[in-house]
Amino acid sequence: MTQHFPALLVTAPLLCALLVSIAGWLRPRLCLPIALVGLGVATLAATGMLAQVLTSGPIGYRLGGWDPPWGIYYFLDQLNAVVAAVVAWVALVNLAASHRAVQADYEDKQGPFYTLYVLAVTGLLGMVATGDAFNLYVLLEISSLTGYALIGLGPNRAPLSSLNYLFLGTIGASFYLLGVGYLYIVTGSLNMADLAELLKPLYGSLAVTTAFSLIVVGLWMKMAFFPLHAWLPNAYSQAPGPAASLLAPLMTKVMVYVMIRMMLSVFTVDFVGTQAVLQQAVGWLAVAAIVAGALFALAQRDLKRMLAYIVVGEVGYMVGGAWLGNRIGMTGAVLHLINDAVMTFCVFLAAGCIFQKIRGTAFEDLQGLFKKMPWTMAALAVGALAIIGVPPTCGFFSKWYLIRGGLEAGHWGFVCALLFSSLVNVVLFFRLFEIAFFEPMAEGNGHGDHHGHAPAVAIAEAPLSMLLPLMAAALGLVALGLATGPLVKYVITPVMPTGLW
């Protein structure tokens, strides 16, 4: 069975999504268990594959039994395997936490909700695993469509945000498709490895450069890279909790993964290296993304919106790191891709818990939360530390590599932007914590109640089914941080191409 892990990774959730849909019509109570089974199998497969890849090298899988350039081929090296594992785990843990929120808001639509949820994960996992440029497009559309629907389900202006996301997302996906079309015209192939070989003699051609730009710009739209980020803050802050904590951490990260995959495995660093002007421009765009993300986040008075803008900034980190053009920067980008998935997940899940309890995430709603929801806030604090980049949480280490990459490349703007964004993140989160820590005492006397214990505010913690996953995510941040050494050594270094110094 182990040789079929790549197929299981994607098809198990697909099959279970269909079963969830059927169960939604017949036995709605079975939806969540089936979805859990589906993602559980996918997680097992992803983890097993990671182990396999680490012990015996990359694995390939011929779907339909056809050989690579003709059939669709899955190729999993360390990079895919680890991203797939992260995606699967985050999706699974988030699903486990979603029960209460879905029941509260969409009880009569559990079936379709979980169906789309699992389908979204299917698409994401497929994009990570696939080695075929067109197959990637189809999977991209699956996860995008589910994303539009899940986001559009939210209240208030969510449908409009979602429709805007749909427009931009469609433009992005179409650009990607067009780019693949350009590549197909000049090479005649769709398989990534095959493309890499066929493109080598064509590096000077304008068509290839255009194809590359189209693909990259298309992906930027999907990952909300500044200045194409406008859809993200509205969409992610309006989405229902479980959807936000699925899409915000994973969607952008998987798009970054695809970009890195394109840069490393299809166009190769030799080609990217020739695009010096583009490289410079992207470097500064990344700086702008980081700074703009930080400044916009500062202007927000709502936790979810603030987090959404932080995501915009984080995308700048990864794109910038990947385009620095050196090994350390790329390592940082990949590492941050993994770390950011988990830390964004942690903070969005915490925001979901808060929303679940107090039905709002505006700053003024958060007063006294440290008393009311100590564990949730503790997890949020850990997530915040990771985003700020305080050791031993994982955010520090990826930032470490990114800054080193910036130094190595002599890109001082990038280094300064990273530090600036860290500082702004300190302000952002401690402003928030200050509100959550201080407000309720303002009306009372300075020394609080004169009994030492017996808290003034009743503790109203999020339900255990949300709290446990949240704790797992928070602990994961520290564990991931401490695992940086092996992660870089065994997972990231082997996939760095030799052309990258």
Add this chain to the structure above:
Amino acid sequence: MKLISLALVVLLGGLFMAATADFPDWGDPASPASVHVSPRYIEKTMEETSVPNIVTAVLADYRGYDTMFETAVVFTAGVACFLLLRRRDPRPGPERIYRHQATGVIVEMRHKPAKEPAGEVFARIDDDWVPHDLIIMNVCRLLIPFIQLFGLYVIAHGHHSPGGGFQGGVILGASIILLALSWDLRTAMGRLSEAATGLMSAVGVFIYAGVGAMCLAMGSNFLDYEALGPLMFVDPVHARSLGIFFVELGVGLAVMATMVLIYKNLASEGRLDQGL
């Protein structure tokens, strides 16, 4: 805004056009696209899958995995429309309007009747009801079976002629939509209930993925139809042909049901009681 976007778009278009300079000439048989991967499909399809329609063979076999997700995309859209639009709260305003069939007198009921008036005497009609055109109603009623038959033909004959699961499925779905258009939504719903469309769209994709999983269970790679040969007592090449047929059936089912599902939800704003 408009001017800026116009300038942007013109600029972009110029860039794209410039890039076409490096393309092979339009229709050039020696272009890379025509000589690298595709020759194998043209030359080997017949002997490997015994399907003369190369597009069908590539669609459902060589790149069958894509097509599975393509079906899943349709399914996703159906579920998405349902999730976004479907609502069960009753429509505000006049509850229900009935028409006395014999006299044409229209009755408005303020409260939901405990029992639906008998269909023969009273027929329920839409708020904005206009008398249906007899010719249209009856011509469509006559046409629909033929449309459906054609749809089935398109699915079944996809191996040999243009067509296949998608086209056939859409045609089948369109026949139901035509019914809804020419009669009314409730009639169409009577033929194909909501739960039926929902289940059929899932089952359709499930057939596709299930065939793939079956191959997996037989110890072969996912969607490698050759593995099904022993089950159906045919040689591998025919197994491929039959496998393609099965998945096309699944696609047809899923697409038909999904198209109807999307239409129903769009046309009735998710209430499924009355619509276009």
Add this chain to the structure above:
Amino acid sequence: MIWQIDLAVLVLVVICAIGALAVKDLVGASILFGAYSFLMCILWAVMGAVDVAFTEASVGAGVSTVFFLAAVFRTSRRSKD
């Protein structure tokens, strides 16, 4: 392949596209979009992509147009631009 037909259809396609976007009545726009899809379908048939043409005829010109009409029917027919 007859290039004169090809060219004529191409021009018509562009006209339909512009028309669909310019008409203020959304039902008209939907119908023009249907025409656009149908011309597209002809174009593909001319190019020999019969399967694609078939799909576009049923999906693009058929179902899509109905979807547009249904949505317009359920929302508003007038458009400011």
Add this chain to the structure above:
Amino acid sequence: MDMAQYIPVLLTKYNYWVYITLMMIGLWAMIAKNNLVKKIIGMSIFQTAIILFYVSIGAKYGATIPILRHGHNGAHEAIRTVDYINPLPHVLMLTAIVVSVATLGVALALSIRIHRRHRTLEEDDILTQLREP
């Protein structure tokens, strides 16, 4: 069908240019139009133009549709690649058409949801409504 030699060299790429024009029309509508349904029409035009572009990749002068001529007795004539149009772009574009109709469905569903709330589909009106709750 031996037309290739009669076609002026100038025209070898005009198809591509028309496709790109169509694409840009769609893209412009998506960016600049105010009505949401118009934007969606623009999106469909954009997607269709890309599909057109792809399909034309497969075009081959002097070739016929990609359905093999075959006899029922199993005796095939020799199959030559140049005789048949490249089927792969067709396959890909079947997928893309389906994707575009799926996207269309979701987009229309979203716009109905928006209309349900704001009673209008003009983006500027909706934004005004959102600004003054």
Add this chain to the structure above:
Amino acid sequence: MSLVHSIVPLLAVLVSLAALPGIILARGRPNLRETVTFAAAGLKLILVASLLPYLLNGQEVACDLVRVLPGAPLAFKVDAFGLLFALVSSSLWIVTSAYSIGYMRGLDEHSQTRYYCFFAVALSATIGVAFSANLFTLYLFYEMLSLATYPLVTHHQDAEARTSGRKYLFYIMGTSIGLALPAMIIAYQQAGTLAFSPAGFLAGKVSPLMAGVLLFMFIFGFAKAGMMPVHSWLPAAMVAPTPVSALLHAVAVVKVGVFCILRVITGVFGVGLLKSLDLGLAVAWVAAFTIIVASLIALSQDGLKRRLAFSTIGQLSYIVLGLALLSPKGMIGGSLHIAMHAFGKITLFMCAGAIFVATGKKNISEMTGIGKRMPWTMAAFLVGSLSVIGLPPAGGFISKWYLVLGCLQAGSIGLLVVLLVSSLLNAAYFLPIVYRAYFKPPSEAAWLEGRHEGPAAAWVPPLITAACSLILFFYPQPFLRLAQMAVAGLGGGQ
């Protein structure tokens, strides 16, 4: 110097973290909770002290944990400097815990469980800093300490606490992320490692300009050391409950800052490198400037805790000055002053707290004649101030003596003058308090009737630390020995 691998340093760091669940679980029963705190504190001191024999035998204790970054694993290494600092902080934790009980219960403070929790975390971080084997581990615990002390500083949760908390974080986190972190990464980029070595891991790997820039980035980056101009968080942080001020702002936090600078000077750059570039002198003059200015400001403060805070800023710069002299005697004096000042200053802070608990007075001008009401407390205060001024028979004399010797050894008369002048200033801002307490007739006698020291837990601990200060004058051996060994170790590395 031979290395011994042992898990003890890790345990010493973790023991107070391990106490957290106990403290939280026992939150409903204060006595049990405080017992847990005491047990952890005692265990910690025992664990730290158990490392002393190794050091005295000339061995160093190492404990590698995780290889997180190549050349910069999460690792502990206990050398003489580290042990010196760890001993000071862990022994003072016990005293402060006792004092906390008196103070917090005496004032009926809210959220005591949270208070003890973060106290424990802060102590873990302090020991972690002391035992760090490389700059990365040091930075990790440094940040951990910053974060753990924030809830302590803002314990009162009122508007004033909020303003101070903001200031505290702004300075501490701002400088550590904005200056220390990039400096660390640049250093790593240059050297490929972050492990402290007696000769300095940057030695021979950086250009003079780079070295200078990095040095100042580090010195101002570790803002906990309170070097001007990044000092103003310290007086602001005095809004915290007094035990916090006592332990953290006289001992743990500020000393961690100074200790970081010590590591930067000795382990990152190395004495040799700094000497060859004359950078030591530059740092020394920054420190000297801070000493004088801080002492002058202290003179003008009326709030007792604020005066103590500015005094701390000055005294910290003594330590930096001693280290920056780069002469063996000066460095001994500097590191010894870590211990001596800790015992002296904690006494003073605890006295201030005891006065507040017993009388509710915060300002010096209100304390006229208080010596009659609280003779023991004020006696302890006297000893503490003697130690901080550097007069016999208190421990502070010893360290100042070495500092003076160090100045002479380095041949820097200017700095010597600074030292002496500032000592005079120290006397000028401390002794009037004592004078006012004992010898000035109280203006309003009402609240001074009879002797009433307040809860024993509030005034006994300062007496103990005051006694320690006295003892350290006569028997400075453990600390002096460690300081000498540490400096000798550096000499060996040169």
